[in-house]
Amino acid sequence: MVDKQGDGPTRWSDVLPRARPQPFDRPSRPSGRPRVVGLLVHSLAERQGAIVDSVQAVCREVGARLLVRHTSRAEPGRAQVVQFLDAGADTVVVAGGDGTVRLAAGVLAGAGANQCTLGILAAGSGNVLASALGLRRGSVSGRARVAVLGDLADLDVGLASCWDEHGQPVAPQPFCTMVGMGRDALSVQSTHRRTKRVLGPLAYGVAGLGQLPRRGFEMSWRTDDTPWRRGRYWSVLATNTPLLPGVGPLRAGAVLADRARMDDGLLDVVATRPENPGHWMAIAAAGLLNTRTATRGLQRAQGARVTIEPDQPLPVQADGDIICARARQLSAEVGGHVAVHIGDGRLD
Incomplete structure (x- = not known):
């Protein structure tokens, strides 16, 4: 404090x-x-x-x-x-x-x-x-x-559609904040229910720290019909919110998708591919300072549809739930909308 x-x-x-x-x-x-x-x-x-x-x-x-x-x-x-x-x-x-x-x-x-x-x-x-x-x-x-x-x-x-390791479609799943593949999803997958009950949001941070030093995965991704981007990514997320989760003194989270709006019908991609600790520091600074400048180890894009294809089957997480344990492809888009209460609740 x-x-x-x-x-x-x-x-x-x-x-x-x-x-x-x-x-x-x-x-x-x-x-x-x-x-x-x-x-x-x-x-x-x-x-x-x-x-x-x-x-x-x-x-x-x-x-x-x-x-x-x-x-x-x-x-x-x-x-x-x-x-x-x-x-x-x-x-x-x-x-x-x-x-x-x-x-x-x-x-x-x-x-x-x-x-x-x-x-x-x-x-x-x-x-x-x-x-x-x-x-x-x-x-x-x-x-x-x-x-x-x-x-x-x-x-x-949002609506996330996955194809499993055998190429079979998995039932589409809704999401409100984000969906993605990579080390982020592996962190979610390794977080046990009992740990979440005891530690709350910190449980995801603890699991994420365990994944932090590990190498990323070869993945390709794109928005809409733009050219594919390929590389070794730690995580590729399609997000509907500018605020990504944080823990500890930065519990308010990091703003890595500053253009994201929750009512524009679009998704924002946050793709992390750090190659050294300096890249992680740059990514953290970009999120905490809400900068729009190019950041090493970080790629961002926006579109109506996001497609991610890893070279090997990987888990997919949506809003903290694993929706496919071993997926070959993920396609995400906005599937509809709902009116949510956000005001102060005063009666006229």
Whole structure:
């Protein structure tokens, strides 16, 4: 922690000399009062009682009916959201992490962006999307109010299609923040559920440090129909958010895709190919200082579709979930969008 004169304690991220890019191009808009609210609670979320009570209090205030469902290993979220829609829900609040949110967002985007809105109560191990949207601060009751009544913004929902090591297609998977291949995905794959429960977001950082000194993989990638780029990459990510996850004193994360907006229908590529520790230092500086200058060991691009082909089968991660253990190809694009609550939740 650092003390600023007269302001008390703050985070390291508050004094870094960079401007945090806004996640949306278009302004938010007021939301209406919901009639039926579905609350999806991850089975391992902390303070579940407080979460349910807080959402119930907001629903009682506006006269909405609340439906509560919990996830399980057999039903991680999709089926519950379908049940909410069948019951007439016009708002679904997810109390969980990025994996649970992406499953819910995929169902809502498929049902039509105007049918049901999405509220997020960060209660997972990563919560990258909630951090990017500024939804992690405040009390449970305050965040519940935003999740039900906050202003609305259109959030792009990506669709990732993979082909496994035998060339067979894998069922497409939704994502809200990022999808990719390389050492980043291997870090996710090696992070155990128990470790995530104990360490939270730091668990991914610990796993990532183990992958940091290792060599990258020969991969080719491109956006849309542009020429292929080929090289030995540590990681290739297609991201929907300018903010990538961080740990420790830099918990706010690094801005490596500064042009990324979550409502523009495009994906931004962040491809890292460091050859020495100096390249890693340059990449870290670029993320922390939010620089747009060319950076050694870092390639960036933007497009409507991103295709990645490794020379050997590699795992694919989407929002912190492994969606294919051994993939020969990954194709990602924006498949739809959903209206997400991000405002302060004040009633008119």
